[in-house]
Amino acid sequence: MELSCKSEYALLALLELAAHYSSGEPLQIRQIAAEQNIPDRYLEQLLAVLRRANLVRSQRGARGGYLLAREPWKITLLEVVNCIEGIDTHDAELTREPKSVEGMVIREVWHEAGQAAYAVLQKYTLQDIAEKRDSRRQLDFMYYI
Template identity: 70%
Template sequence: MELSCKNEYALLALIELAVHYASGEPLQIRQISAQQQIPDRYLEQLLATLRRCGLVRSQRGAKGGYVLAREPRKITLLEVMSCLDGSDAQPMEKNAVPKTVEGTVILEIWQEAYEAANAVLHRYTLQDLCDKRDARRQLDIMYYI
């Protein structure tokens, strides 16, 4: 399983929105883009997808931008991945019937890996990412003292 550029950029943008969630102030695409080094046009497409899935809301106007639709602790990473990759993202087709015993074994292992990955992604939220980031920053500060 690989973390795609699309998924990474979306998570970076969502972390930025999660950090500013408490203030209630929307962030503009250019602010998120500058802070996380994400190309503006690509970020615009990602945020539109996340908005359609109900993970972010957009506000129009001079002080408009994007905000999380729910608290960071209520948005799981699995929701984000399902939104971006489609909720049906399965390791192999559901109706695929392996032709050999070896194929059956491979399918079973891939299904197990898929379910394990989903369990991990379901367990973590955007708030967990922010907390881990803050803890890592604290470790970096302590290292340099």
């Protein structure tokens, strides 16, 4: 399973929103785009998809922008990837029958790999990756002193 550019940008944007969650202040698209180096137009489309999935909410007006719709510890990476990629856990089940024993074995292993990936994505939340990012930044800072 490979992380698409689309999913990576969505996760970066959500991480930026998670970093500002406690302030309660919305972030504008240009702020998120500048901080995470994401093209504005592309980010606008991603945020629209995330809004329809109730992962973010928008606030209109001069001080408007985007906020997380829920607490960062309640949004799993699986929800984000499912929203952006349109993946469902039931899609891992292929409908056509394998033509050989080898095909059946390959399908079983592929299914197991998919289940493991889903389990990992379900395990981590935005809060978890924000904490990992913060601890990595702290280590990098300590390294350069």
